Amino acid sequence: MSNDKSTPANAPSSNFLRGIIEHDLAAGTHVRPGLPQVITRFPPEPNGYLHVGHAKSICVNFGLARDFAGRCHLRFDDTNPEKEDTEYVDTIIDSVKWLGFDWKQSDAEHLYYASDYFEQLYTMAEYLIVNGHAYVDSQSAEDMQKNRGNFGTPGTNSPFRSRPAEESLALFRAMRAGQFKDGEHILRAKISEDAMASPNMNMRDPAIYRIRHAHHHRTGDAWCIYPMYDYTHPISDALENITHSLCTLEFQDHRPFYDWLLATLTPGGFFAQPVPRQFEFARLNVTYVVTSKRKLRQLVDQGIVSGWDDPRMPTIVGLRRRGYTPESIQLFCDRIGVSKADSWIDMSILEGALRDDLDPKAPRATAVLRPLKLIIDNFPEGESVECTSPVHPHFPERGVRTFPITRELWIEQDDFMEVPSKGYFRFFPPNGDTPGSRVRLRHGYVVECTGYDKDASGAVTAVHVTYFEDSKSGTEGSNNYKVKGNIHWVSAATALAAEVRLYDRLFTEAQPDAGGKDFLAALNPNALEVVNAYLEPGMSAAVADQRFQFERHGYFVADRIDSQPGKPVFNRVTTLKDSWAK
Incomplete structure (x- = not known):
């Protein structure tokens, strides 16, 4: 976490999350020996590169912990071994640090992995089975999906829902021992007798463990069953003494299961009290970008961009290479604020924060x-x-x-x-x-x-x-x-010849993938133009990541990958004014 000890009075803006924390502080809700009263967490899954949307969650979680003299944990939700890799772990760690935050406090490093808790998660699953709150379901995936119902139709109880606890426990242990194939059995929560009629689909006997014979990037082949995210997340929060579990609005319907699970496990003595509470805020939707990991990967795999760090990408590594500063992204996140209502933020707000940050910092050049x-x-x-x-x-x-x-x-x-x-x-x-x-x-x-x-x-x-x-x-x-x-002008005799890359927005439409559209049809053909430019001679001393204002043209950065000593390559970070304004 950042070493900045700003107080709430000095905080950049007020929002409903700050109000919740201030109320809890006044009430002493989370007074516990040896622990701060505010502990948040940022829990990414290491299955891809972080993007600008994640930057908001990072700033919210780490920023609130900083402002209220607490701490924020970085925790990897690594429960899906087929999609996760240490490459993603490393880039996420690097991106959070680059944004200006860390997870150390009093010489203790609060970096965690859900896989740290695999044994405890398993023990708690057995506790749920023994106490009649979980059962092994042996339906096929198709039957399970059909019997789950939909938003207008109640679900149907699995024929295995009344399976005796002893039988479910034996099957669950056999699942762990590797005696079954993927998909042959699954462990489900049994929330209530009428759970399958719940209007909240997430409460219809949600799956909590599945069989996956897959190599895990940290635990190797020690496990062939893996816990589901909705099961792992609240337990991880509770084990880490999180006070305020802050997540985006798509998890609002998951909160009842979050609360039920912690309340159901509490009698087993697994957690210190009080247990965490979940609060949701609106995710960041920025115009002229896509943030779907699948679509971002498609851009990379099809060679439309040069990689995850292509300066046209909305990934944090892409923004960094483009020339964005950590301060500009933090300023942007502060300006857009935190609310409970989803909305679209225009890209010009992000670019404006960037200009405001660079203008007093960037030396001028011709x-x-x-x-x-x-x-x-x-x-x-x-x-x-x-x-x-x-x-x-x-x-x-x-x-x-x-x-x-x-x-x-x-x-x-x-x-x-x-x-x-x-x-x-x-x-x-x-x-x-x-x-x-x-x-x-x-x-x-x-x-x-x-x-x-x-x-x-x-x-x-x-x-x-x-x-x-x-x-x-x-x-x-x-x-x-x-x-x-x-x-x-520059002197033809002494000018530095340099490659300059003129980057622009990757898409021409504000919401390129809205309504199921083919987002590739909205690609901007002018998103990159490479020119052979001449610069004033002093620019030969520019080093990677150094930013300048090229007078009249905009803000530029020496590319952090391709620049060489005495031979910088420059990326346009942004123009001097919003060229997309109508």
Whole structure:
């Protein structure tokens, strides 16, 4: 957990979860010797990479524990061995730490795995069987599904529901011993006599153990039966002395089983009191992304993106490589708040938080993304004049950066028009008695356009200008020149040639997979453009993960994978303003 000891009074925003915790603190609900009164947990399944939706849960659970002087556990729900891997464990640990949180308190590390509790979970399952609260069901999967009913039809009791406890216990032990095939038997909870008529489908004798002859990434082949999530989760919470089990709204209908299970096991003396309580909040739905693990994996497997950390992906590793900062994601999560109502958050809110975080931090730099040669015909060949610009215009104490102006420069292609449109104040050539435009080269001289060159295909290859020697920015004579155009440039002699990747949103539709649509049909063909750019020479010192504002273009980061010493590759993090605004 973060070492920041913010108090609730200093918390960024109020919400109903804070109100619950404040009430419990005032009532002394969770006063226990040697334990904080607020213990939360973040319990991902290690079957994929975390995405932006998980970031909200991370910030809620770790943030509330931090703000109320408690602790938050990281616990892996590793009960599904066929889909889980240590690769996912490692990336989840790394992502939570990168977001600014950890799970240490008083030199104790609160990192747990559901598989730590396999033996205890099994013992509690036997307790439920012996006490008439669970039974082994031997129906086929098809019959079990049919007899479960649906939202409009009550379920039907399994023919094995009245199986004697001794018989169920013997079968359950045989299941553990590996004497049956996958799916041959299953252990189900017996909640009440009329449970199969419950309007809540999760209360219709839910499965709590199934047979899976599969290798587990931590326990190997020690087990061939594995507990279900709805069974494992509340027990894990109780064993870890969690006070507030915070989860998203899709688990609201699971809460009655959560409460029933803990209440039913409490007489067995398995847990300290009081047991945890579950509270639900709205999950994060962001426009222009998909967060389904299946669909994200499809993007990776089909080569639509380069991997889980592709900067167009909404995964935390993708956001990190794109150039997002932990602070910007935390700021975003604070701004959207916590509520009980599901809603869609526009991607522009996330991008706005990113800009607000980067603006005061990012040093400025000059980059020409689509270069066009500019030749100052009357500038002495082979000479250069040093120009300066602040590292950050609002923080003069950060110093200045220097770069030379020479006879040949690079400018942006759209800074020249053969026939200027109305209100165009950049470069255009003379036309009859009308002289060419006068433009200031930012931090340099005022120049006047005198002509241009074309190749055989008619494409403009160079713009010619003359400069006024007494017009250099910062000198007394510069005040004599009043021009409307002011453009950026880099010296062709000293510029750093670099690959720049212009990333945009991966989808063109706000909800690309809504209503069962084919989300691949909404892919943005312009989500990535790679350009060969020229940067001011000092950018050769940029290191991986270093962020800059390329003046006029947006915020960029040196790619953390492909950048090499002296040869950075840059990703566009975001534009200077919302280019998707209507």
